[in-house]
Amino acid sequence: MLFFLTSLAAIFIILPVLFYALVFYSTKYWSKNNRKAKSVAINITTFILIFSVHYLILTIWSKSLLWMIILFILLTAIVFTFVYWKTKEEIHYRKVFQGFWRLNFLLFSAIYICLLIYGAASRAVEAIMFG
Template identity: 80%
Template sequence: MIVFITSLAAIFIILPVLLYALVYYIMKQWTKNHRKAKGAAINLTTFVLILSVHYLILTIWSKSLLWVIILFILFTAIVFTFIYWKVKEEVNYAKVFKGFWRLNFLLFSAIYISLLIYGAASRAVEAIIFG
């Protein structure tokens, strides 16, 4: 059972879009609400995207930059909260966290795709040059 769970986790870390699709489908069937299904899928996939970016960096450059990722997330939270406060002049923490988490989904999706392309291209170049 442990092997199955770790294998499933590895698949979702390698391809977080599968997790998004699975969570969206399950929540859509359960709640019959597109908006809630999309929100649940984004919320869960964001955490997995962060892990995916970490493991892609680890695979490409053979070093853990988890501390940089955590600092990036904290910096994003600070900037997002500051901008929200400047615009609304009051901080609603639930809305700030929801917006910050959704922003992280977009940012880490873009970083994930960029790292996938960079990693594939760099491995292809290495294979051509050293192959």
């Protein structure tokens, strides 16, 4: 059972799009609400994307930069809150957190795709040069 769970976690970390689809369709099936399903899928998949970026960095450069990822998330929260405060002149914590979390989804999706392309290209170059 433990092997199955760790394998499933590894698959979702390698392919967060698969996790997004699974959460989206299961939430849509239960709630019959497309908008709610998308929101729940984005909120949950953001955690998986953060871990996916961490493990891609670990695989590519063989070092853990989790502290930098956490620092990046905190700085994003600070900047997002400041910009929200400047534009709205008051802070609604729920909206700020929701916007910040969705911004993290977009940022970590882009970082994940860039790291995936970089990792594949660097391994291909290594294989050609040293293979």
